[in-house]
Amino acid sequence: MERTNLFLVYLILFIGAQSSILSQSPIFILGSFFISMVVFISRSLKVDRFYIFFSLAYFLLSIPYYLIFHYVDTLYVGYFYILLTYAYITIRILEYDFFKIFHQVVYILAFISLPFFLIQLINFDFAFTVVGVFQNSFSFLEFNNDVFANIFLFSIEADGAMYRNSGFAWEPKGFANFLILAIIINSVLYDFKINKKMIILVIALITTFSTVGYIVLFTGFAGFLFINNKIKIYYVVIAFIVFLIVLISENDFIFDKVSNEIYTMQAQADMIYDKRFFESRSLGRFGSLLVDYNDFIKHPIFGYGIQRKDTSRTQLRTQAKYNYTKLVRVNGFSDRLVTFGMVGMLFYMIMIYKGFRRYLIYHNKRGAVFILLIFLMIEFATTLTTDPFWMIFLFLFTVKKPIKLIEEDSNE
Secondary structure (H helix, E strand, O other): HHHHHHHHHHHHHHHHOOOOOOOOOHHHHHHHHHHHHHHHHHHHOOHHHHHHHHHHHHHHHHHHHHOOOOOOOOOHHHHHHHHHHHHHHHHHHHHHHHHHHHHHHHHHHHHEEEEEEEEHHHHHHHHHHOOEEEEHHHHHHHOOOOOEEEOOOOOOOOOOOOOOOOOOOOOOHHHHHHHHHHHHHHHOOOOOOEEEEEHHHHHHHHOOOOHHHHHHOOHHHHHHHHOOOOOOOHHHHHHHHHHHHHHHOOOOOOOHHHHHHHHOOOHHHHHOOHHHHHHEEEEEEHHHHHHHHHHHOOOHHHHHHHHOEEEEEEEOOOEEEOOOOOEEHHHHHHHHHHHHHHHHHHHHHHHHHHHHHHHHHHHOOOHHOOOOOOOOHHHHHHHOOOOOOHHHHHHHHHOOOOOOOOOOOOOO
């Protein structure tokens, strides 16, 4: 059973890492879903009443979408439901063991990433060649071979991340997302005590040079420590060391980077009027927010739903007006808001808060509101709407473990 659970975590984490063409293949994802379903059935597990109600509500929502847009992308609606079901049955199988296994796996992969990253800094060309040996040797693994290299345990992105640690993920920002979650779990499992795993996770997070990762560490995670009365001197020392590294870094980091994105967000949003042709262009976090906001106010209640194309009768979300350039939205928060509207965003926030509140109470901890804040900050910089790994936390509250209620802080 333990090996099976470990395998299930590896599968869904591999899909979430998006570092291989396999992890993005619908066939591979459906195969992983089938494996989880077999395990779910073999252990005589059953769906609960919430998921039955959720399933009915999910498909009934297709009615207002059809009335509004005169079209429903039935194939993708079905596929998205499979992703949700995959996440649901995974957390029902693993329950809270998911966190222990995930933490251990990410710790090992973070440890592995450090020597690889050191080689990457010393000799980038050599590291890129070695890491990309498999995808360059087998045609079915080809995946942006000119700018991206991956050996499943470690990735290198040559386009803007030559001196940053991407770990096992598709880019440093993605790696940082997993590290942040692992750091939170480590704090819960080790009662906020400094340990070797925490040190490795923090060092790996530092090497990502992720703006969001650093901001989360100094804000959301600090709040999580504060509400649990665990602001100790060693955490202050770690925060000071991280701050010094940021300060002496030659990169245009945190304040410069954020201010530049805010300053250029209108120019990014105006890409929709650009007549030049590009295969794809990123709107940036704030540019995505601005474009998505203009779409959101047109359909604020239920959003646009899982619709992938325009029809002759309706215009869906904004794309480039004068050419076929694909505009890539990188703001997951605004993407979720536009996709599912205020109703969907409220559901998302309640489920994340409720699930982590129950998990923390089980471990005699508090601070679910800060974990929710951390999730929103992560989503602000990364689009995770269709990722089954991050969907898991929508259904975390369905884990039924005996808990002993603790006195709730008024801020909780």
